[in-house]
């Protein structure tokens with residue numbers, strides 16, 4: 024490296040975390056709380072822009088995870104920690120429970136095994152219930168539901184506010200974040216790494232690869248080898264009108280088959296009802312496009328399970344990409360001689376597992392011989408309240424102007440998201456932080472006002488003043 | 496907002512567009528004491544506020560105005576007659592007994608009114624509900640959002656969009672683009688011909704915008720911003736069109752959030768609340784008017800409906816509307832798309848709608864039948880287009896129906 028190398032920061036960090044997905048955010052929090060000096064590096068202008076941008080937002084119990092797997096351990100530890108820090112960080116939880124519903128006699132025959140597996144996994148409060156009991160709790164479910172396994176511990180959470188507050192807690196307690204900084208290379212000199220990004224280099228003793236959909240590529244680029252290959256697995260969703268959320272209480276899970284895990288009907292903490300995800304393997308690591316035929320298939324499937332949905336309009340459609348590998352389990356492996364830990368293949372349970380993964384990885388890091396003293400009394404920022412049932416800003420004293428009418432987002436909330444400490448730099452980021460434009464009209468009413476309020480804040484502006492220059 | 500709770504509200508009107516303002520003005524003219532318009536935008540006036548083009552106002556002011564001037568006039572007239580207009584007030588819930596939960600700049604408040612008129616208009620169907628394939632790139636918006644950006648905020652989102660659809664509003668989109676110096680690259684219509692009636696069909700040719708009928712939008716492409724769209728013509732030939740944005744026009748849908756998430760019955764066919772011939776909702780304290788009733792009519796038409804509803808509500812407050820005791824339900828089968836009102840109260844009373852409004856979802860020629868049980872109570876030759884409404888006198892139904900359901904169908 025030349026002497027004139029520009030640095031993002033002068034310090035040599037204890038750890039540099041590459042990737043600000045759910046996993047990277049939880050990692051930054053854990054390592055900071057344990058006393059490490061942490062840098063988090065993310066290529067996108069906003070956090071949660073990869074696999075973590077779209078999921079089912081279910082906090083799993085691990086009842087159906089492969090027994091004895093690392094995934095099961097992390098999901099259960101993560102779930103437990105989520106419940107522990109819920110109050111201090113103001114995290115959302117809708118303990119709605121789930122039913123694994125059998126729709127055919129064949130599936131009925133599988134309920135016993137699902138129930139037994141849950142018990143084997145330590146989830147001992149599951150119960151097999153007959154159709155009558157199922158319809159009593161979920162009266163809108165189609166008649167052909169034959170029975171179910173009730174899993175009371177499955178819950179709904181806010182998939183964005185939670186990782187945001189994990190990272191905010193890290194930042195408040197000393198972590199540094201570098202957004203719009205893609206790690207393109209790096210070198211290890213035997214004691215520390217110098218990694219490069221287009222905006223400057225960064226020094227850190229240990230690297231945690233939390234690059235999600237790019238985890239294998241990052242290992243290849245910086246370690247020269249990767250132990251797994253990622254094949255993104257797309258999941259498409261359809262969100263129904265908010266009025267539909269009254270039709271369902273619990274999460275409706277399918278009986279998984281050999282071929283597919285099947286699609287789920289679930290409410291969201293924002294007051295919607297959604298169906299999905301599909302599972303479609305693809306090569307592209309960035310193409311989260313939706314397609315009409317698949318969406319129509321999802322809608323049809325949802326109508327079949329919940330006939331009253333037939334009269335409900337569609338609010339939104341979206342897709343997420345799971346960082347799937349050729350292996351079933353998480354791919355978490357230390358490379359001690361290179362001060363490197365790969366945290367990859369966090370496929371379909373990362374939201375639930377993140378806090379547990381972070382603990383597990385900190386354990387591996389300690390085993391590599393690193394020691395810090397934990398922060399004595401860390402500050403505890405509160406998560407943004409976006410859940411429909413929470414004390415949303417518009418319900419507070421003098422909230423001022425409401426900008427997004429469908430989701431009742433105030434100007435104050437927008438302005439807060441645009442300033443500190445993790446400022447929204449794209450409409451997608453602003454949506455995740457405030458829910459603006461995510462409602463029924465999808466921006467028909469508020470796009471113009473948002474273009475005005477966000478001026479000067481976004482990497483790609485929403486609009487340009489008429490008569491000034493060429494292209495926006 | 497303390498002055499909202501100042502005294503008893505006789506009529507609260509949700510939405511200060513042409514219909515809501517017309518209803519409010521008419522109520523004041525009828526001598527109703529306290530008439531309050533609740534409007535969530537910073538200005539009342541509704542959609543015309545951002546339609547920076549003529550023709551508005553012929554029916555109302557006997558002259559041709561651009562949308563913003565027309566909206567301002569409606570507001571002035573309402574205020575002149577003593578209507579209280581409260582802007583920046585979002586009605587969040589409409590509950591039984593005329594109780595409204597409102598969000599204001601100062602906080603949440605509950606108010607109640609003897610009668611409520613629900614006049615929240617229509618919006619266009621967004622990309623999501625159209626299930627359009629492709630990526631979520633920046634630059635896919637509805638005409639309404641484009642107009643607000645350009646006419647209210649003097650900003651443009653892109654330069655060379657494609658325009659999807661050819662309803663009248665798509666021609667507004669072209670005018671709006673031109674106003675902002677944008678150059679639409681094509682107007683894309685799935686059907687074989689332009690939806691809006693002549694002379695609009697000449698417009699794309701006159702404006703230099705390429706018109707592609709019988710052509711379907713199949714996918715939106717781009718990484719961060721839209722780079723191109725894929726389309727397919729009638730014989731299935733695919734084509735890519737380079738553009739930097741997509742304007743999704745029309746496919747209007749009533750903004751009936753409050754009914755859907757509240758206690759008022761919603762008609763899945765119109766997407767608006769279920770009403771009888773006085774515009775009375777399933778809860779008779781509530782009335783609905785304007786484009787909320789069904790997609791979609793002009794501002795002038797909505798304004799006229801508003802006036803009529805204002806008169807009905809005044810009559811109701813004076814005890815002059817019959818109770819909705821014996822009611823006939825109206826239904827339609829395809830290719831009929833909807834009928835509004837959806838219910839007829841079997842009684843006469845002041846100020847009822849003169850006509851049922853029906854529409855088809857595709858061009859049809861044939862015989863329209865109205866069945867009441869086994870009996871055919873009406874038969875009429877029709878030649879219909881989706882953009883043309885069909886009016887059937889309410890009196891014809893009143894004269895023939897005795898209760899139950901009247902079903903409308905078309906035999907081709």
Ligand SMILES: Cc1cc2nc3c(=O)[nH]c(=O)nc-3n(C[C@H](O)[C@H](O)[C@H](O)COP(=O)(O)OP(=O)(O)OC[C@H]3O[C@@H](n4cnc5c(N)ncnc54)[C@H](O)[C@@H]3O)c2cc1C
Pocket residue numbers: 041042043044045046047064065066067070071072073074075076077078079080081082083204205206207233234235236237238241256257258259300342343344345346369370371372373374375376
């Ligand atoms: C359809 C679907 C449904 C799901 N449902 C659930 C659910 O209900 N419950 C649950 O618990 N989990 C669920 N998940 C799983 C969960 O969303 C994922 O496990 C999780 O998001 C993975 O997060 P991550 O941090 O590992 O990856 P990512 O979110 O992809 O984060 C990696 C980050 O690294 C960045 N990056 C990559 N390369 C570089 C580089 N070179 N330099 C800098 N930055 C880089 C990326 O931009 C990205 O932000 C679901 C997932 C999907 C797709």
Ligand SMILES: Cc1cc2nc3c(=O)[nH]c(=O)nc-3n(C[C@H](O)[C@H](O)[C@H](O)COP(=O)(O)OP(=O)(O)OC[C@H]3O[C@@H](n4cnc5c(N)ncnc54)[C@H](O)[C@@H]3O)c2cc1C
Pocket residue numbers: 509510511512513514515516533534535536539540541542543546584585586587614615616617618619638639664667750753784785786787791792793794795797798
């Ligand atoms: C994009 C677009 C372009 C159009 N262009 C034309 C045109 O060029 N010419 C024409 O004649 N017609 C046009 N129309 C049709 C238009 O609907 C009518 O012109 C007319 O505005 C209908 O009047 P309205 O009062 O029923 O509804 P609107 O004008 O839509 O008014 C409804 C009002 O209710 C308010 N509101 C909604 N919900 C709430 C709530 N919960 N609390 C408080 N306030 C609320 C809204 O802010 C709005 O001001 C267009 C429609 C659209 C959507």
